[in-house]
Amino acid sequence: MNQALTPAHxxxxxxxxxxxxDRQRFDEWVDLYTSxxxxxxxxxxxxxxPTENPExxxxxxxxxSRNALxxxxxxxxxxxxxxxxxxxxxxxxxxxxxxEQAGDDTMDLRxxxxxxxxxxxxxxxxxxxxxxxxxxxxxxxxxKIARKKITLMNDFIPTVLDLYMV
Amino acid sequence: MSKKDIASLVDDxxxxxxxxxxxxxxxxxxxxxxxxxxxxxxxxxxLGLDSQVPHPHDYxxxxxxxHPVVVMRDGEGNLNAFINSCPHKGARLCxxxxxxxxxxxxxxxxxxxxxxxxxxxLKFKDDGQYSPAFDNxxxxxxxxxxxxxxxxxxFGALSADVLPLSEYxxxxxxxxxxxxxxxxxxxxxxxxxxxxxxxxxxxLQLENCSDQYHFTSTHPSYLKVLDRRAEKGWxxxxxxxxxxxxxxKAMQFPADGLEHIAGxxxxxxxxxxxxxxxxxxxxxxxxxxxxxxxxxxxxxARRDWMFNTRNLTLFPNVQVAENASSQLRIIRPxxxxxxxxxxxxxxxxxxxxxxxxxxxxQYEDFFNPSGLATPDDTINYExxxxxxxxxxxxxxxxxxxxxxxxxxxxxxxxxxLGVKALSSVIGGVELGDETIFHTYYRSWRALLQAGQRADxxxxxxxxxxASARLVETVR
Ligand code: FES
Ligand SMILES: [Fe+2]
Numbered sequence: 001m002n003q004a005l006t007p008a009h010x011x012x013x014x015x016x017x018x019x020x021x022d023r024q025r026f027d028e029w030v031d032l033y034t035s036x037x038x039x040x041x042x043x044x045x046x047x048x049x050p051t052e053n054p055e056x057x058x059x060x061x062x063x064x065s066r067n068a069l070x071x072x073x074x075x076x077x078x079x080x081x082x083x084x085x086x087x088x089x090x091x092x093x094x095x096x097x098x099x100e101q102a103g104d105d106t107m108d109l110r111x112x113x114x115x116x117x118x119x120x121x122x123x124x125x126x127x128x129x130x131x132x133x134x135x136x137x138x139x140x141x142x143x144k145i146a147r148k149k150i151t152l153m154n155d156f157i158p159t160v161l162d163l164y165m166v
Numbered sequence: 167m168s169k170k171d172i173a174s175l176v177d178d179x180x181x182x183x184x185x186x187x188x189x190x191x192x193x194x195x196x197x198x199x200x201x202x203x204x205x206x207x208x209x210x211x212x213l214g215l216d217s218q219v220p221h222p223h224d225y226x227x228x229x230x231x232x233h234p235v236v237v238m239r240d241g242e243g244n245l246n247a248f249i250n251s252c253p254h255k256g257a258r259l260c261x262x263x264x265x266x267x268x269x270x271x272x273x274x275x276x277x278x279x280x281x282x283x284x285x286x287x288l289k290f291k292d293d294g295q296y297s298p299a300f301d302n303x304x305x306x307x308x309x310x311x312x313x314x315x316x317x318x319x320x321f322g323a324l325s326a327d328v329l330p331l332s333e334y335x336x337x338x339x340x341x342x343x344x345x346x347x348x349x350x351x352x353x354x355x356x357x358x359x360x361x362x363x364x365x366x367x368x369x370l371q372l373e374n375c376s377d378q379y380h381f382t383s384t385h386p387s388y389l390k391v392l393d394r395r396a397e398k399g400w401x402x403x404x405x406x407x408x409x410x411x412x413x414x415k416a417m418q419f420p421a422d423g424l425e426h427i428a429g430x431x432x433x434x435x436x437x438x439x440x441x442x443x444x445x446x447x448x449x450x451x452x453x454x455x456x457x458x459x460x461x462x463x464x465x466x467a468r469r470d471w472m473f474n475t476r477n478l479t480l481f482p483n484v485q486v487a488e489n490a491s492s493q494l495r496i497i498r499p500x501x502x503x504x505x506x507x508x509x510x511x512x513x514x515x516x517x518x519x520x521x522x523x524x525x526x527x528q529y530e531d532f533f534n535p536s537g538l539a540t541p542d543d544t545i546n547y548e549x550x551x552x553x554x555x556x557x558x559x560x561x562x563x564x565x566x567x568x569x570x571x572x573x574x575x576x577x578x579x580x581x582x583l584g585v586k587a588l589s590s591v592i593g594g595v596e597l598g599d600e601t602i603f604h605t606y607y608r609s610w611r612a613l614l615q616a617g618q619r620a621d622x623x624x625x626x627x628x629x630x631x632a633s634a635r636l637v638e639t640v641r
Contacts, residue, residue, distance in 0.1 A: 035402075036402070041536065042358070043358035043359065043360050044358065044359070045357040045358050045359070046262065046263060046264070047262055047263065051357055051358040054523075054526070055519065055522070055523045055526070056356070056357070056519070056522060056523075056526075057356060057357040057358045057526075058356050058357065058358030058359075058360065058510075058511050058526060058529065058530070059358070059526075059530055060360060060530070060534055060535075060536045061530060061534075061536050062526075062527065062530055064402060065401070065402025065403065066402070067398065067401055067402035067403050068402055068403045068404070071391045071394060071395065071403060071538075072538070074391070074394070075387040075388075075390075075391060075538060078387050078390065080386040080387035080390060081387035081541075081542055082384065082542050082545050082546060082549075083541035083542045083544075083545045084387075122365070122548070155360070155361070156361045156362065156363070157360075157361070157362040157363070157535040157536070158362070158363055159362065159363065159364050159365070159535060159541065159544050159545065159548065160535055160536075160541040160544070160545065161535050161536040161541075162536065162541070
């Protein structure tokens, strides 16, 4: 796919990312990211305002490299984290994809998402939802994610939130 | 009124080397009701930091026990705390977590109040045909019977019959001082609050903060991540202020006869305690840039304490956890098996931009329900709660480690601060003292029993209500 992305292809890219998370194919998921990718879930500082500057304000997750994501993905399947044993089952739905900017080498997208999360241990479930901002970047093999910002609208968290749940 | 025998739930026999808790302490809804009434609603409760309301007319909302509370700074800069409920018909007055208002107008019938809680407008009062008796009641907001601030830590109580705050905090104040003194301007909350719930009793959180024994068992994934990063030279990842598996035992302290001591735990009166680990003064700590300055101001011993890992609990609802980063936690019990947590990154005012960013990264790495460590703690609380109703093995065995060491004068490190502890334990990395929990449950027991006694006395001094008398007769 080493060509300019059409909006339809870009949307499909997001669906495929969500699909890899739902199938728990975490190694393939993390390979979607550039080595210096920024993955960011801001916290909220008031009822109306998420945090804006990760250097001076708190985030739920702020990873500034693929290495940092690899660590987290390693933990999920390490059998050393009781919060990840058993892993929850998830189903993401990504919609309302808008192309904000399309260049030869980058593309910025906005979308809405929901993620249904089912915890098999306690047979409990929860729906996280919010919006994504993706920056896709052209690389030799095609397109990768250089930046992903996840705004989590319902940020009062039932016990655990991990990368594959949002 | 409850006749529950509280003493029978805490098997506390130091002379026999026994301290056991009955599981119903965590799972009996009747006990939970008593805790709300006799601990959270008759005792000091942490409200927030005064730096959350820095300017005139700032306010912040919180709860005390089951009740909504608002802390306001008035036009002169004085702080007050009020029940966040309109005296007219009870509508909530302030709706946001924080804000700034000179005048608060109630949404329901427009009574208005200034930031000192005084009634400023009672809509259409003159045409209202009130009887003269109406003005026998104050129309101001109801102030909390007690409200005090210690070094920026604000506390309130729904009962006037509590100790002075300084006496309540007692010797534990030194560890508030140590946290606050890391900056000449004190502490602030980094913008951004993270809230979460867990399906477990609030005391599971209270204990876990003081529980050294769990660390290597609950957090092996985190420790392994640290080792992986160290192997890879930390490239693109967070450099942690705690050690992975390899580094933990290898830490070198000055050969002063105490180099084998890795840390300990210290208990104070009224349910407060601290557990701590020795750390060297090193540049993985955001405070390193001030290491020399702090030594000059406070002396080496106190400066070194600022670098130690310190988990401070001020009973019943606030913890200052300074380990992988620095966290302020507020515990809000919702029901016997559900708890809400509000968590903040707490930081010295005026630290450099690089130190602040490092602190925030270390915080997100370890804490947060989305971090690499906290979720493994909270899942454990839920798994504990699940078993706490079982009638087959009602007595827990989790409060006994360290019994052979605990005593009032066991800790030369605490002595360096001039602190008088109720009881201290020190030892190597594998000690995992559990006597630190005893002060929680001794205070807990004392408060519940005092509440029972007070209610019994009140009942004796009043004739029983008619309905109760009727029930007696029918029986
Ligand atoms: S309830 Fe506030 S004015 Fe009526
Ligand atoms: Fe822990």
